[in-house]
Amino acid sequence: MGETPDPVSSDASAAGILVPARITLFGFDVVPANARIEARSTGWRARRASIALAAGLIVAPAVGLVPPHAPWAVAALGMGLVMARKRWAEVHTLHLVDGACPRCGESVSLSRPARLRHPHPISCPSCRYELALSVDL
Numbered sequence: 001m002g003e004t005p006d007p008v009s010s011d012a013s014a015a016g017i018l019v020p021a022r023i024t025l026f027g028f029d030v031v032p033a034n035a036r037i038e039a040r041s042t043g044w045r046a047r048r049a050s051i052a053l054a055a056g057l058i059v060a061p062a063v064g065l066v067p068p069h070a071p072w073a074v075a076a077l078g079m080g081l082v083m084a085r086k087r088w089a090e091v092h093t094l095h096l097v098d099g100a101c102p103r104c105g106e107s108v109s110l111s112r113p114a115r116l117r118h119p120h121p122i123s124c125p126s127c128r129y130e131l132a133l134s135v136d137l
């Protein structure tokens, strides 16, 4: 009864590994941070890309029934292609950021997991400045 569960293994959303990162804002000192990222396999990326592509192919004929037919179908196919490209490009997923804003010192976090970009843009919840997160892979 007095045994406490391991917080890392009991957290279902705790995926990936914790890596050092830096939060930068032009004109301010670099702030060290931690980021939890998850490497995505080629199979995962291909599966996600094909799901997005299939969704575009399924939706296109359905929305093509609505006048003026062609633009809706082309837009659905285009959205499927864009989403498939984004899924394929998701080599790493960024799950968590633990750091502070270089300008105001407020803690910054992610609203939801996202594809890791280099540098990854995050905004400060306090001063609303666009910060750049650089992850050391």
Ligand SMILES: [Zn+2]
Pocket: 101, 102, 103, 104, 105, 106, 124, 125, 126, 127, 128, 129
């Ligand atoms: Zn700030």
